[in-house]
Amino acid sequence: MHLRSLRPDAGGARSRVRQAESVLVEQYGDLVRLAHLVLPASLGRHQRVLVAHSLVQRALRRARAAHSAPAVPSPREESRGGDTVERRLLVEVLRAALTYGRRPRMWPAGWVHPGALRPRLPLVWGLRLFPRSGGVDELALAQRLSAAPAAARAAFLLRTVHGLSDDTVHDLLEAADASDVPAALRTAGILEEESRRSPAALLASQEFDACALQAGPTDLLRRTRRARLVLGVAALGLVTAVTLAVADDGTTHRTASQVPTAHGVPSTADLVRTSAGTWDNTSRVDFTAWPARGSRAHDRSLLDRALSAWTHPRSRIGLAPATPATPPATAPQLLYAGNVDDRAVVLLYDGQRIARYTETRSAARDPELSVARADDADVTTAAAVTLTPSGGTARYLLAPWVAEAQTRDLLHPDVLARALHVSKDGVTDPVPTIPASEHCDSRPVLQLRSSERIAEHHAFLLAPVGDLSPVHLTYTPLPGHGTPPARAPREATGPQALLAWAHQACSLPSLRDTGVRAVNNWDFAEQDLPDGGGHAVWTCARADTWRGSGDVTVSFRTSRYAPAEPARTVARAHATAACSRFGQHVVAASGWRSPKGHWYALAAGSRAVTRLSVSGDVTVTKQARTLAAPAAHKPRVTVRAHLSTGEDLDAVGTPGT
Known part of the structure; x- marks a missing residue:
């Protein structure tokens, strides 16, 4: 009998180690996300990230040790289908992260967990690391999670992101020595119900990603003060030593220490x-x-x-x-x-x-x-900044070139603007903001006028949708009869512009938290409708963002609409050049029911359109910029236009609802 036969299979052990390491590397991001979410927020953002990475990196050693201890799986493990590498890693990461939520006996309440005091890899000096901030929904979820127990946060992530059943989550939490597992599962269910968006999508965002990090310097000012203190003490010691060394001959030496300053960080x-x-x-x-x-x-x-x-x-x-x-x-x-x-x-x-x-x-x-x-802000988009949004109102700081400030309601285009008081520092009185609700009973905007030293008779509208900078509203009118068409947006302060914006004002709350800098309403076509339907105007509203991209909404209104009745949405398109200087041609189609109850397929194009071809429930071609074709019922149609340049043009976006 050879003793070698009693030793464990070294090759098999190495294979298992390589397998475990492979699994850890493959699932590293998910494990770090789990550890980061379970760790208490009291660690601070930087320390929480480092501890999360440290726990996952040390989980391999702990999982190997745990695997080598039991030789026979328990009946409960058999019912789970075996003690896999993935499960052992999950359990070890969970156990280690949950430990940080349990403060040792006699440990001061205001101190960080003792585990965070031990220096462990990874070590970072001179930098602070933290995940990037998410949006409003991510912030709301983070606040709810911070108020939940650590075990509930773990159950929430395991159920939503990993897609594990309640039984599996229960077993994992029990194996990780979590307390009151049933209560944790109930709390996780409540968190799921309270989420406005998909919890899995929110947890997969950058707000909760501890691997895609933002780096920033530590407090350089504090570091500089400490350096000054150290250098000052050293200089004092040096002066004392020199003084003592030359005390016999009565000679005194004075030194001037040079204090280092922080470079690259503004003060x-x-x-x-x-x-x-x-x-x-x-x-x-x-x-x-x-x-x-x-x-x-x-x-x-x-x-x-x-x-x-x-x-x-x-x-x-x-x-x-x-x-x-x-x-x-x-x-x-x-x-x-x-x-x-x-x-x-x-x-x-x-x-x-x-x-x-x-x-x-x-x-x-x-x-x-x-x-x-x-x-790239200009005289209009740099004219006002929101100072204090609160309770449906806001104060604004106006640019020094604003000579007059007023407010008006877009839903009442025939009502004159009202004067707005501005302090000597440029701060306005509280101004109602555009509400986020779906109710459309008021759409207040700022109407400002530049100093004549900047531009003569230059008034413009800014819509307070809740962002740091109000949105600049402009208008491009219909092509004039016998005059060159307007090719650039104009300020939306004239009667025609205010009437057009009255039909679009109810859509302004959708701009909240989208980074929009300006919205232009372009009336690109008009037509007379059959059956006494009145006169129709087609509009393309383009919302341009600070990052350059833009979204468009095509709509039409008729002369039978009330002054503030919302225009009917026909089509939408996202991240498009349509209705801009780089997309100066547009065509759209829609079904329409006349006052007599008859259905028609309507289509209209901008000034360069020479022919319209409609297909679908109605098929018709016409050498014109507009058409109205009878239909047996509410038609579903598409339109294609031929331009004076010889090119063909498809309709904007997808049908709106």
Whole structure:
């Protein structure tokens, strides 16, 4: 008998190790996401990320040790189909993460878990790592999860993302030594019911992805102070030693220590301040021409907190769509710092983005930082910034070139605008914002007029939809008879523009949190309808975002519509060049029922359309820009247009509902 035969199969052991390592690498992202979600938020965003990675990386060793202990699986394990590598890794990650939620006996309540104090890989020095911020739904889910027990958070993720049954989740939590597993499963079910969007989609977003991280510097100002302290102590020790060494001959040596400064990180002293008259002496009328205003523009403590919130984020940042969260590379420009109602507000601009820092003067709520893109802003899109949105109203800080401020309701185009009071610092009285509800009984907007030193008789509309910058509203009228057609958007302040916007105003709440900078209503075609249906106008409304892309909605209205009755949506398209200077041709079709009850297929095209071809329930071709063809019932049709350039053009988007 050979002793070698009593040893375990080394080749088999190595194979199992390689298999376990392969599984860990393959599922690393999912395991880190699980650990990160289960770990308590009290660790802080940076420490929570590092601990999550550390737990997963050490799970391989613990899983191997756990696998080598029992030789025969328990009956419960047999009913689960065996103790697989995947299950062992899940259990070890869960057990380790759940441990951080249990504070050892006699451990001070205000201290972090002792496990976080032990130095373990990965180690990061000089950087802070944290997941990128998500949207409103992700933020709401994160807040609900932070209030739930760790075991419930684990059950929620295992059920929604991993798609495991309740029995399997129950077994995993029990194996991980979780407490009150049935209660955890019930809480996970409640979390699923409260989610407005798919929980799996929300948990798969960047808000909960601890592998796709954002990096930022640590508090360089604090690090500099510590360096100064260390150097100061060292210099004092050196001076003392030299003094003692030369005390016999009475000679005194004085040294001057050079204190290192933080490079690459802007400080409050570096903030750019534009003089008050710059806007009147520059060809660049945008945020760079805004002076520093507000009663606390020289409050160093407030400015320090605001700048630190942007350069060294320790709390959640509200980011508008497509807005980078990176700190400013150079010292930003100070636009405003002052008290507005019960809050202190600071506005900063780094050449590409606007940042609004707010804190309550009573310290009842945590400070908030909102950042939105503002690149390529102009005299209209840089004319106002939201200071304090609250309770259906908001105050705005107006540009220094705004000579007159008014408000008006888009649903009442025949009612004159009302004067809006503005303080000497440019802060408006509270203005009603466009409600997020589906009820369409009011659509308030700002009507501003530029100083004549900028442009004569230049008034424009801004719609407060809840974003940092209000949305600029413009209008392109129908082609004139015998005159060149309007090829560029105009300000939507004339009677014809206000009437057109009255039929589109109810759609403005859909722009909330979409990063839209401007919306243009283009009336591209008109036609007389049969059976006494009146006169119809076809409109393409294009919403352009700060990132460049745009969405369009094609609709039509008739002369029989009430002044504020919403236009009928015909088609929609997302991320398209249609109805812009790069997509100057448009065609659309729709079914329509006349006042006499007869159905027709309607089609219309823009100025370059010479022929329309309709197919589907109705087939007809006409050498014209508009057509109305009888139909036996509500028709489903598509249209194709031929242009004067010789090209063919398909209809915009998909039929609207």
